[in-house]
Amino acid sequence: MRRLLLVVAAALLWAAPAQAFTKQTGTRTMSDGTSIAYDLYEPDGAAPAGGFPGVVVLHGLGGSKDDMAPIAQIFAAHGYAALAYSARGQGTSTGNLELAGPNETSDERALESYFAGLPEVSNTQIGAWGISYGGGQIWNGLAAGIPYKAAEVVETWTDLFSALWPQDVAKSGIVLGFAKAVEARSPLIVQNEDNAVHSTNIPALKLLTRPRSSSGRLSSVTTPVYMFQGRLDYAFDITQAENGYLQTKGPKHLYVGQFGHTPSSFPGPDQAYVIAQGLAWYDHYLKGAPNGIDKTKPVTIAAASGTRRASYAGIPKTKVVGAGFRGTAMVRIGPRFRQALETFGVSLLKVQVRKVVHYPRLVVTVRAGRRVITHGAIVPKVGLQTIRLANYLQFLPKGTRLSVSFGDSSGDDVAYLGFGDSGTIS
Numbered sequence: 001m002r003r004l005l006l007v008v009a010a011a012l013l014w015a016a017p018a019q020a021f022t023k024q025t026g027t028r029t030m031s032d033g034t035s036i037a038y039d040l041y042e043p044d045g046a047a048p049a050g051g052f053p054g055v056v057v058l059h060g061l062g063g064s065k066d067d068m069a070p071i072a073q074i075f076a077a078h079g080y081a082a083l084a085y086s087a088r089g090q091g092t093s094t095g096n097l098e099l100a101g102p103n104e105t106s107d108e109r110a111l112e113s114y115f116a117g118l119p120e121v122s123n124t125q126i127g128a129w130g131i132s133y134g135g136g137q138i139w140n141g142l143a144a145g146i147p148y149k150a151a152e153v154v155e156t157w158t159d160l161f162s163a164l165w166p167q168d169v170a171k172s173g174i175v176l177g178f179a180k181a182v183e184a185r186s187p188l189i190v191q192n193e194d195n196a197v198h199s200t201n202i203p204a205l206k207l208l209t210r211p212r213s214s215s216g217r218l219s220s221v222t223t224p225v226y227m228f229q230g231r232l233d234y235a236f237d238i239t240q241a242e243n244g245y246l247q248t249k250g251p252k253h254l255y256v257g258q259f260g261h262t263p264s265s266f267p268g269p270d271q272a273y274v275i276a277q278g279l280a281w282y283d284h285y286l287k288g289a290p291n292g293i294d295k296t297k298p299v300t301i302a303a304a305s306g307t308r309r310a311s312y313a314g315i316p317k318t319k320v321v322g323a324g325f326r327g328t329a330m331v332r333i334g335p336r337f338r339q340a341l342e343t344f345g346v347s348l349l350k351v352q353v354r355k356v357v358h359y360p361r362l363v364v365t366v367r368a369g370r371r372v373i374t375h376g377a378i379v380p381k382v383g384l385q386t387i388r389l390a391n392y393l394q395f396l397p398k399g400t401r402l403s404v405s406f407g408d409s410s411g412d413d414v415a416y417l418g419f420g421d422s423g424t425i426s
Helices: 004-017 065-076 102-116 133-143 160-164 172-185 187-198 202-212 236-249 273-285
Strands: 023-027 034-042 050-058 081-085 120-132 150-156 225-230 250-259 297-300 309-312 332-334 347-353 364-369 370-379 383-389 402-407
Touching: 004 034, 004 250, 034 102, 034 347, 034 402, 050 065, 050 102, 050 133, 065 081, 065 273, 081 102, 081 402, 102 120, 102 133, 120 133, 120 273, 133 150, 150 273, 160 172, 160 202, 160 332, 172 187, 187 202, 236 250, 250 273, 364 383, 370 383
Parallel strands: 050 081, 050 120, 120 150, 150 225, 225 250, 250 297
Antiparallel strands: 023 034, 034 081, 297 309, 332 402, 347 383, 364 370, 364 402
């Protein structure tokens, strides 16, 4: 990811008038003795009256402040001070990773306070930019009242439990992949890894994830927030951003674009648009520029390919398309679509379970050919059950036929994305 971000940074710095900047590296000691490593980027020259507006930049899981250098440099080159830091237990920061827990929120508050207290930085015009793990930290910080003037969150969660354990079933491949990336520096992850991967002791997982989730605590947030979420993100689907969009009370924008966690990528082909929108958001809310971004339609969705985008006054209204399958076959194939469709929102699949034999979970995968359109899982019980399918934005051309398969795990070709017994990453 870092190499791709460097390409984006170089392209944007070349395309727009750039301001020279300097970088300083340091550490801050938290109240419990943890040392947090940071990089401070500041534009050259005298600060404007009131100080430079600033942006705190937070990295993804298993990363560090170094990964965020291209983003911080973009902000610094456009007249912002930027503070990128390595979360505890990551990079060269000491301590243990605590899965965006209360200690990490305390660290975030302390770093924002330090940043705002610098004489050359504005103590009121501070924003935050975070991706994945960093975005989750920003949401938690906003819910806890950290006084950001504006924020931007990229491909992240608001409800960690529903994102990774929908309907009490682990997305085991993804959960295991996340755990293996950081377990060497996180006793908390090691302690909970078996439960997390195998969906055991669900009450303990809910207790663990509740204080690490902002959903349900955002109604008091009036900070302007720009949410960037991927059309197809197997870790954090569109619902995670919708939660934030629907619950917060301040100015807000949502962009659903061509990026996401693996096997999608960040940046995607719309990377320049994402960065430009991010700069415009801060130019307006941190610098006071009358650029009109506050007057544009707040929800924008990228097309499946190319550079086309459509904007809406709110979350797009959808039309429910239903289909029924009778019988006991494990794979059913529907008729061809008479027109092109695009999926959006949570789809529901109702299943009549007559007998449970040896299935620890019932996994449903909807495909178009070999392409996964959506999927979901439940712990099976006798009776009529509803499976909530993941909220992915997928284009289905005219003539598409969908297949619906049932089993105790995701297919072998996508096991690392979905639900499985061992969570082994293929």
